[in-house]
Amino acid sequence: MLSIEGGRAMTVHLFNKRELRITGLSLTDVDLDLIAAAVADSLTLSPEDVLVVDAHSDQLTLDLLSDPDDIGRLAGKRRALLESLSCIPGLSVGTETEIHSDGILGVINLSPERAETLPGAMSDFRGQLREKLARKVMILPTGREIMAGNVMDTNTPFLMELFTINGYEAKAGSVVDDDIDVAIGALTDAIGRGFGLVVSTGGTGAELKDCMVEAITALAPDAATPYVVQYQRGHGRHYKEGVRIAVGHVEQTMLVALTGPHAEVKEAAPVLIEGLRQGYDRECLAGNIVDVLHARLHGTPVIG
Structure with a gap:
Protein backbone atom coordinates (compact mmCIF):
# COMPACT_ATOMS: atom_id res chain seq x y z
CA MET A 1 0.00 0.00 0.00
CA LEU A 2 1.17 3.51 -0.80
CA SER A 3 2.13 5.56 2.20
CA ILE A 4 3.74 8.97 2.59
CA GLU A 5 4.70 10.28 6.01
CA GLY A 6 6.44 13.66 6.15
CA GLY A 7 9.89 13.32 4.63
CA ARG A 8 9.96 9.53 4.82
CA ALA A 9 10.47 7.50 1.68
CA MET A 10 7.40 6.27 -0.09
CA THR A 11 6.79 2.54 0.23
CA VAL A 12 4.56 0.48 -2.01
CA HIS A 13 3.30 -3.07 -1.79
CA LEU A 14 4.18 -4.60 -5.14
CA PHE A 15 1.02 -6.72 -5.30
CA ASN A 16 3.23 -9.82 -5.33
CA LYS A 17 4.50 -8.86 -8.77
CA ARG A 18 8.26 -8.28 -8.75
CA GLU A 19 8.93 -9.57 -12.24
CA LEU A 20 10.52 -7.65 -15.09
CA ARG A 21 10.48 -8.87 -18.67
CA ILE A 22 12.76 -7.19 -21.20
CA THR A 23 12.07 -7.90 -24.87
CA GLY A 24 13.67 -6.84 -28.14
CA LEU A 25 17.19 -7.80 -27.10
CA SER A 26 19.90 -9.83 -28.79
CA LEU A 27 21.76 -12.29 -26.56
CA THR A 28 24.86 -14.28 -27.52
CA ASP A 29 26.87 -16.16 -24.88
CA VAL A 30 25.91 -13.66 -22.18
CA ASP A 31 26.98 -13.94 -18.54
CA LEU A 32 23.73 -13.87 -16.53
CA ASP A 33 25.57 -12.73 -13.40
CA LEU A 34 26.63 -9.58 -15.25
CA ILE A 35 23.01 -8.96 -16.20
CA ALA A 36 21.84 -9.28 -12.60
CA ALA A 37 24.62 -6.96 -11.44
CA ALA A 38 23.80 -4.35 -14.11
CA VAL A 39 20.10 -4.35 -13.26
CA ALA A 40 20.83 -4.13 -9.54
CA ASP A 41 23.22 -1.22 -10.05
CA SER A 42 20.73 0.66 -12.24
CA LEU A 43 17.93 0.26 -9.71
CA THR A 44 20.12 0.81 -6.61
CA LEU A 45 19.54 -2.72 -5.36
CA SER A 46 21.80 -5.43 -3.98
CA PRO A 47 22.98 -7.87 -6.69
CA GLU A 48 21.69 -10.72 -4.49
CA ASP A 49 18.18 -9.28 -4.85
CA VAL A 50 18.09 -9.63 -8.65
CA LEU A 51 17.66 -13.04 -10.24
CA VAL A 52 17.57 -13.85 -13.96
CA VAL A 53 14.87 -16.52 -14.14
CA ASP A 54 14.63 -16.96 -17.92
CA ALA A 55 16.77 -16.02 -20.91
CA HIS A 56 16.15 -16.45 -24.64
CA SER A 57 17.87 -15.13 -27.74
CA ASP A 58 15.71 -12.00 -27.70
CA GLN A 59 14.38 -11.52 -24.16
CA LEU A 60 15.09 -11.75 -20.43
CA THR A 61 12.88 -12.31 -17.40
CA LEU A 62 14.09 -11.15 -14.00
CA ASP A 63 12.72 -11.35 -10.47
CA LEU A 64 13.40 -8.84 -7.71
CA LEU A 65 13.64 -10.96 -4.60
CA SER A 66 12.77 -8.19 -2.12
CA ASP A 67 10.60 -5.09 -2.11
CA PRO A 68 12.54 -1.88 -2.69
CA ASP A 69 12.55 0.37 0.38
CA ASP A 70 11.74 3.39 -1.78
CA ILE A 71 9.76 2.83 -4.96
CA GLY A 72 10.67 6.37 -5.96
CA ARG A 73 14.23 5.35 -6.76
CA LEU A 74 12.94 2.98 -9.46
CA ALA A 75 10.82 5.58 -11.24
CA GLY A 76 12.07 6.78 -14.60
CA LYS A 77 15.03 4.38 -14.63
CA ARG A 78 14.27 2.85 -18.03
CA ARG A 79 17.07 4.66 -19.87
CA ALA A 80 19.66 3.96 -17.17
CA LEU A 81 18.71 0.30 -17.06
CA LEU A 82 18.95 -0.18 -20.83
CA GLU A 83 22.25 1.70 -20.98
CA SER A 84 23.71 -0.60 -18.32
CA LEU A 85 22.52 -3.68 -20.20
CA SER A 86 24.00 -2.40 -23.47
CA CYS A 87 27.48 -2.43 -21.89
CA ILE A 88 27.37 -6.18 -21.23
CA PRO A 89 29.39 -8.29 -23.70
CA GLY A 90 27.13 -10.34 -25.96
CA LEU A 91 23.99 -8.33 -25.18
CA SER A 92 22.59 -5.79 -27.65
CA VAL A 93 19.86 -3.26 -26.94
CA GLY A 94 17.93 -1.83 -29.88
CA THR A 95 15.11 0.54 -30.74
CA GLU A 96 12.61 -2.31 -30.26
CA THR A 97 13.74 -3.06 -26.70
CA GLU A 98 10.92 -2.74 -24.15
CA ILE A 99 10.62 -3.25 -20.39
CA HIS A 100 7.40 -4.93 -19.20
CA SER A 101 5.89 -5.44 -15.76
CA ASP A 102 2.34 -6.33 -14.70
CA GLY A 103 3.07 -4.91 -11.27
CA ILE A 104 4.13 -1.67 -9.67
CA LEU A 105 7.60 -2.04 -11.19
CA GLY A 106 6.08 -0.45 -14.28
CA VAL A 107 7.14 2.88 -12.74
CA ILE A 108 10.55 2.17 -14.29
CA ASN A 109 9.01 3.23 -17.60
CA LEU A 110 7.79 6.59 -16.31
CA SER A 111 9.23 9.58 -18.13
CA PRO A 112 11.72 11.68 -16.13
CA GLU A 113 9.12 14.43 -15.97
CA ARG A 114 6.49 12.15 -14.46
CA ALA A 115 9.04 10.58 -12.14
CA GLU A 116 9.59 14.02 -10.60
CA THR A 117 5.88 14.20 -9.77
CA LEU A 118 5.79 10.63 -8.50
CA PRO A 119 3.19 10.99 -5.71
CA GLY A 120 0.54 12.08 -8.20
CA ALA A 121 1.75 9.65 -10.83
CA MET A 122 1.73 6.81 -8.33
CA SER A 123 -1.87 7.54 -7.41
CA ASP A 124 -2.87 7.25 -11.07
CA PHE A 125 -0.66 4.21 -11.57
CA ARG A 126 -2.08 2.35 -8.59
CA GLY A 127 -5.59 2.93 -9.82
CA GLN A 128 -4.75 1.70 -13.30
CA LEU A 129 -2.93 -1.30 -11.87
CA ARG A 130 -5.81 -2.29 -9.59
CA GLU A 131 -8.23 -2.03 -12.49
CA LYS A 132 -5.96 -4.14 -14.71
CA LEU A 133 -5.44 -6.83 -12.08
CA ALA A 134 -9.15 -6.99 -11.29
Whole structure:
Protein backbone atom coordinates (compact mmCIF):
# COMPACT_ATOMS: atom_id res chain seq x y z
CA MET A 1 0.00 0.00 0.00
CA LEU A 2 1.17 3.51 -0.80
CA SER A 3 2.13 5.56 2.20
CA ILE A 4 3.74 8.97 2.59
CA GLU A 5 4.70 10.28 6.01
CA GLY A 6 6.44 13.66 6.15
CA GLY A 7 9.89 13.32 4.63
CA ARG A 8 9.96 9.53 4.82
CA ALA A 9 10.47 7.50 1.68
CA MET A 10 7.40 6.27 -0.09
CA THR A 11 6.79 2.54 0.23
CA VAL A 12 4.56 0.48 -2.01
CA HIS A 13 3.30 -3.07 -1.79
CA LEU A 14 4.18 -4.60 -5.14
CA PHE A 15 1.02 -6.72 -5.30
CA ASN A 16 3.23 -9.82 -5.33
CA LYS A 17 4.50 -8.86 -8.77
CA ARG A 18 8.26 -8.28 -8.75
CA GLU A 19 8.93 -9.57 -12.24
CA LEU A 20 10.52 -7.65 -15.09
CA ARG A 21 10.48 -8.87 -18.67
CA ILE A 22 12.76 -7.19 -21.20
CA THR A 23 12.07 -7.90 -24.87
CA GLY A 24 13.67 -6.84 -28.14
CA LEU A 25 17.19 -7.80 -27.10
CA SER A 26 19.90 -9.83 -28.79
CA LEU A 27 21.76 -12.29 -26.56
CA THR A 28 24.86 -14.28 -27.52
CA ASP A 29 26.87 -16.16 -24.88
CA VAL A 30 25.91 -13.66 -22.18
CA ASP A 31 26.98 -13.94 -18.54
CA LEU A 32 23.73 -13.87 -16.53
CA ASP A 33 25.57 -12.73 -13.40
CA LEU A 34 26.63 -9.58 -15.25
CA ILE A 35 23.01 -8.96 -16.20
CA ALA A 36 21.84 -9.28 -12.60
CA ALA A 37 24.62 -6.96 -11.44
CA ALA A 38 23.80 -4.35 -14.11
CA VAL A 39 20.10 -4.35 -13.26
CA ALA A 40 20.83 -4.13 -9.54
CA ASP A 41 23.22 -1.22 -10.05
CA SER A 42 20.73 0.66 -12.24
CA LEU A 43 17.93 0.26 -9.71
CA THR A 44 20.12 0.81 -6.61
CA LEU A 45 19.54 -2.72 -5.36
CA SER A 46 21.80 -5.43 -3.98
CA PRO A 47 22.98 -7.87 -6.69
CA GLU A 48 21.69 -10.72 -4.49
CA ASP A 49 18.18 -9.28 -4.85
CA VAL A 50 18.09 -9.63 -8.65
CA LEU A 51 17.66 -13.04 -10.24
CA VAL A 52 17.57 -13.85 -13.96
CA VAL A 53 14.87 -16.52 -14.14
CA ASP A 54 14.63 -16.96 -17.92
CA ALA A 55 16.77 -16.02 -20.91
CA HIS A 56 16.15 -16.45 -24.64
CA SER A 57 17.87 -15.13 -27.74
CA ASP A 58 15.71 -12.00 -27.70
CA GLN A 59 14.38 -11.52 -24.16
CA LEU A 60 15.09 -11.75 -20.43
CA THR A 61 12.88 -12.31 -17.40
CA LEU A 62 14.09 -11.15 -14.00
CA ASP A 63 12.72 -11.35 -10.47
CA LEU A 64 13.40 -8.84 -7.71
CA LEU A 65 13.64 -10.96 -4.60
CA SER A 66 12.77 -8.19 -2.12
CA ASP A 67 10.60 -5.09 -2.11
CA PRO A 68 12.54 -1.88 -2.69
CA ASP A 69 12.55 0.37 0.38
CA ASP A 70 11.74 3.39 -1.78
CA ILE A 71 9.76 2.83 -4.96
CA GLY A 72 10.67 6.37 -5.96
CA ARG A 73 14.23 5.35 -6.76
CA LEU A 74 12.94 2.98 -9.46
CA ALA A 75 10.82 5.58 -11.24
CA GLY A 76 12.07 6.78 -14.60
CA LYS A 77 15.03 4.38 -14.63
CA ARG A 78 14.27 2.85 -18.03
CA ARG A 79 17.07 4.66 -19.87
CA ALA A 80 19.66 3.96 -17.17
CA LEU A 81 18.71 0.30 -17.06
CA LEU A 82 18.95 -0.18 -20.83
CA GLU A 83 22.25 1.70 -20.98
CA SER A 84 23.71 -0.60 -18.32
CA LEU A 85 22.52 -3.68 -20.20
CA SER A 86 24.00 -2.40 -23.47
CA CYS A 87 27.48 -2.43 -21.89
CA ILE A 88 27.37 -6.18 -21.23
CA PRO A 89 29.39 -8.29 -23.70
CA GLY A 90 27.13 -10.34 -25.96
CA LEU A 91 23.99 -8.33 -25.18
CA SER A 92 22.59 -5.79 -27.65
CA VAL A 93 19.86 -3.26 -26.94
CA GLY A 94 17.93 -1.83 -29.88
CA THR A 95 15.11 0.54 -30.74
CA GLU A 96 12.61 -2.31 -30.26
CA THR A 97 13.74 -3.06 -26.70
CA GLU A 98 10.92 -2.74 -24.15
CA ILE A 99 10.62 -3.25 -20.39
CA HIS A 100 7.40 -4.93 -19.20
CA SER A 101 5.89 -5.44 -15.76
CA ASP A 102 2.34 -6.33 -14.70
CA GLY A 103 3.07 -4.91 -11.27
CA ILE A 104 4.13 -1.67 -9.67
CA LEU A 105 7.60 -2.04 -11.19
CA GLY A 106 6.08 -0.45 -14.28
CA VAL A 107 7.14 2.88 -12.74
CA ILE A 108 10.55 2.17 -14.29
CA ASN A 109 9.01 3.23 -17.60
CA LEU A 110 7.79 6.59 -16.31
CA SER A 111 9.23 9.58 -18.13
CA PRO A 112 11.72 11.68 -16.13
CA GLU A 113 9.12 14.43 -15.97
CA ARG A 114 6.49 12.15 -14.46
CA ALA A 115 9.04 10.58 -12.14
CA GLU A 116 9.59 14.02 -10.60
CA THR A 117 5.88 14.20 -9.77
CA LEU A 118 5.79 10.63 -8.50
CA PRO A 119 3.19 10.99 -5.71
CA GLY A 120 0.54 12.08 -8.20
CA ALA A 121 1.75 9.65 -10.83
CA MET A 122 1.73 6.81 -8.33
CA SER A 123 -1.87 7.54 -7.41
CA ASP A 124 -2.87 7.25 -11.07
CA PHE A 125 -0.66 4.21 -11.57
CA ARG A 126 -2.08 2.35 -8.59
CA GLY A 127 -5.59 2.93 -9.82
CA GLN A 128 -4.75 1.70 -13.30
CA LEU A 129 -2.93 -1.30 -11.87
CA ARG A 130 -5.81 -2.29 -9.59
CA GLU A 131 -8.23 -2.03 -12.49
CA LYS A 132 -5.96 -4.14 -14.71
CA LEU A 133 -5.44 -6.83 -12.08
CA ALA A 134 -9.15 -6.99 -11.29
CA ARG A 135 -9.77 -7.88 -14.93
CA LYS A 136 -7.31 -10.79 -14.99
CA VAL A 137 -9.02 -14.08 -14.20
CA MET A 138 -7.54 -17.56 -13.82
CA ILE A 139 -9.90 -20.51 -14.32
CA LEU A 140 -8.93 -23.64 -12.37
CA PRO A 141 -10.76 -26.89 -13.12
CA THR A 142 -10.38 -29.54 -10.43
CA GLY A 143 -10.72 -33.29 -10.11
CA ARG A 144 -8.74 -36.44 -10.71
CA GLU A 145 -11.44 -37.63 -13.10
CA ILE A 146 -10.68 -34.69 -15.41
CA MET A 147 -6.94 -35.19 -15.06
CA ALA A 148 -7.32 -38.84 -16.08
CA GLY A 149 -9.46 -37.95 -19.09
CA ASN A 150 -12.48 -39.84 -17.75
CA VAL A 151 -14.64 -36.72 -17.72
CA MET A 152 -14.68 -33.83 -20.19
CA ASP A 153 -14.03 -30.38 -18.73
CA THR A 154 -16.98 -28.37 -20.05
CA ASN A 155 -16.73 -25.66 -17.40
CA THR A 156 -13.43 -24.07 -18.40
CA PRO A 157 -14.33 -23.31 -22.06
CA PHE A 158 -17.69 -21.91 -20.91
CA LEU A 159 -16.10 -19.66 -18.26
CA MET A 160 -13.31 -18.54 -20.58
CA GLU A 161 -15.85 -17.36 -23.15
CA LEU A 162 -18.17 -15.80 -20.58
CA PHE A 163 -15.45 -13.81 -18.83
CA THR A 164 -13.88 -12.76 -22.14
CA ILE A 165 -17.11 -11.33 -23.55
CA ASN A 166 -17.54 -9.47 -20.26
CA GLY A 167 -14.22 -7.69 -20.68
CA TYR A 168 -11.90 -9.92 -18.68
CA GLU A 169 -8.51 -11.29 -19.66
CA ALA A 170 -9.15 -14.98 -18.98
CA LYS A 171 -6.57 -17.75 -18.74
CA ALA A 172 -7.15 -21.46 -18.22
CA GLY A 173 -4.97 -23.06 -15.58
CA SER A 174 -3.93 -26.67 -15.24
CA VAL A 175 -6.35 -29.15 -13.71
CA VAL A 176 -5.95 -29.19 -9.93
CA ASP A 177 -5.68 -32.59 -8.27
CA ASP A 178 -7.89 -33.60 -5.32
CA ASP A 179 -5.23 -32.73 -2.78
CA ILE A 180 -5.35 -29.75 -0.44
CA ASP A 181 -1.62 -29.00 -0.68
CA VAL A 182 -1.80 -29.05 -4.47
CA ALA A 183 -4.90 -26.83 -4.37
CA ILE A 184 -3.25 -24.31 -2.04
CA GLY A 185 -0.22 -24.31 -4.32
CA ALA A 186 -2.31 -23.62 -7.42
CA LEU A 187 -4.14 -20.75 -5.72
CA THR A 188 -0.92 -19.28 -4.35
CA ASP A 189 0.70 -19.46 -7.78
CA ALA A 190 -2.22 -17.59 -9.38
CA ILE A 191 -2.08 -14.92 -6.67
CA GLY A 192 1.65 -14.51 -7.18
CA ARG A 193 1.18 -14.15 -10.94
CA GLY A 194 -1.03 -11.13 -10.43
CA PHE A 195 -4.49 -12.51 -11.20
CA GLY A 196 -7.17 -10.38 -9.56
CA LEU A 197 -9.73 -13.19 -9.73
CA VAL A 198 -9.27 -16.95 -9.45
CA VAL A 199 -12.32 -19.14 -10.11
CA SER A 200 -12.20 -22.88 -9.48
CA THR A 201 -14.86 -25.40 -10.41
CA GLY A 202 -15.47 -28.61 -8.49
CA GLY A 203 -13.90 -29.89 -5.31
CA THR A 204 -16.57 -28.31 -3.10
CA GLY A 205 -18.59 -31.41 -2.24
CA ALA A 206 -19.03 -33.44 0.92
CA GLU A 207 -16.53 -36.21 0.16
CA LEU A 208 -13.12 -36.44 1.78
CA LYS A 209 -11.38 -35.73 -1.55
CA ASP A 210 -13.16 -32.38 -1.98
CA CYS A 211 -10.82 -29.69 -0.71
CA MET A 212 -11.17 -26.41 -2.65
CA VAL A 213 -13.19 -24.66 0.07
CA GLU A 214 -10.62 -25.72 2.65
CA ALA A 215 -7.78 -24.53 0.39
CA ILE A 216 -9.35 -21.09 0.10
CA THR A 217 -10.02 -20.79 3.83
CA ALA A 218 -6.42 -21.80 4.52
CA LEU A 219 -5.34 -18.71 2.58
CA ALA A 220 -8.32 -16.48 3.45
CA PRO A 221 -9.66 -17.49 6.89
CA ASP A 222 -12.48 -14.94 6.70
CA ALA A 223 -13.81 -16.25 3.38
CA ALA A 224 -17.57 -16.61 3.00
CA THR A 225 -18.41 -20.34 2.72
CA PRO A 226 -22.19 -20.83 2.69
CA TYR A 227 -23.79 -24.22 2.13
CA VAL A 228 -25.53 -25.02 -1.13
CA VAL A 229 -26.97 -28.21 0.34
CA GLN A 230 -26.44 -29.99 3.66
CA TYR A 231 -26.35 -33.69 4.53
CA GLN A 232 -26.11 -35.83 7.61
CA ARG A 233 -22.42 -36.26 8.10
CA GLY A 234 -21.12 -39.84 8.04
CA HIS A 235 -23.92 -41.24 5.88
CA GLY A 236 -22.80 -42.84 2.64
CA ARG A 237 -20.02 -40.83 1.01
CA HIS A 238 -20.80 -37.73 3.07
CA TYR A 239 -17.61 -37.17 5.01
CA LYS A 240 -18.55 -33.52 5.48
CA GLU A 241 -21.80 -31.76 6.33
CA GLY A 242 -22.60 -30.61 2.83
CA VAL A 243 -21.69 -28.86 -0.40
CA ARG A 244 -20.34 -25.33 -0.05
CA ILE A 245 -18.95 -22.58 -2.21
CA ALA A 246 -16.28 -20.09 -1.14
CA VAL A 247 -15.52 -16.43 -1.80
CA GLY A 248 -12.45 -14.93 -0.15
CA HIS A 249 -9.72 -12.33 -0.59
CA VAL A 250 -5.96 -12.58 -0.36
CA GLU A 251 -4.58 -9.09 -0.79
CA GLN A 252 -5.67 -7.93 -4.27
CA THR A 253 -6.96 -11.33 -5.40
CA MET A 254 -10.50 -12.67 -5.02
CA LEU A 255 -10.69 -16.47 -4.75
CA VAL A 256 -13.97 -18.15 -5.75
CA ALA A 257 -14.76 -21.87 -5.51
CA LEU A 258 -17.84 -22.88 -7.50
CA THR A 259 -19.49 -26.27 -7.54
CA GLY A 260 -18.57 -28.64 -10.34
CA PRO A 261 -21.75 -29.64 -12.25
CA HIS A 262 -21.84 -27.72 -15.51
CA ALA A 263 -25.49 -26.75 -15.16
CA GLU A 264 -24.68 -25.16 -11.79
CA VAL A 265 -21.65 -23.30 -13.16
CA LYS A 266 -23.83 -21.92 -15.96
CA GLU A 267 -26.24 -20.57 -13.33
CA ALA A 268 -23.63 -19.29 -10.88
CA ALA A 269 -21.08 -17.61 -13.16
CA PRO A 270 -23.33 -14.82 -14.50
CA VAL A 271 -24.35 -14.03 -10.91
CA LEU A 272 -20.68 -13.82 -9.95
CA ILE A 273 -19.88 -11.47 -12.83
CA GLU A 274 -22.85 -9.22 -12.07
CA GLY A 275 -21.85 -9.10 -8.41
CA LEU A 276 -18.31 -8.11 -9.37
CA ARG A 277 -19.70 -5.39 -11.62
CA GLN A 278 -21.80 -4.07 -8.75
CA GLY A 279 -18.86 -4.20 -6.33
CA TYR A 280 -20.53 -6.58 -3.86
CA ASP A 281 -18.51 -7.82 -0.89
CA ARG A 282 -17.65 -11.49 -0.43
CA GLU A 283 -20.64 -12.24 1.81
CA CYS A 284 -23.10 -10.74 -0.66
CA LEU A 285 -21.44 -12.40 -3.64
CA ALA A 286 -21.47 -15.81 -1.99
CA GLY A 287 -25.06 -15.35 -0.82
CA ASN A 288 -26.29 -14.42 -4.28
CA ILE A 289 -24.56 -17.42 -5.85
CA VAL A 290 -26.02 -19.79 -3.27
CA ASP A 291 -29.49 -18.27 -3.78
CA VAL A 292 -29.46 -19.04 -7.51
CA LEU A 293 -28.18 -22.58 -6.86
CA HIS A 294 -30.87 -23.13 -4.21
CA ALA A 295 -33.46 -21.94 -6.70
CA ARG A 296 -32.20 -24.40 -9.27
CA LEU A 297 -32.11 -27.31 -6.83
CA HIS A 298 -35.53 -26.61 -5.32
CA GLY A 299 -37.29 -25.16 -8.33
CA THR A 300 -38.03 -21.81 -6.68
CA PRO A 301 -37.48 -18.43 -8.36
CA VAL A 302 -34.83 -16.02 -7.14
CA ILE A 303 -36.42 -12.83 -5.81
CA GLY A 304 -34.66 -9.52 -6.39
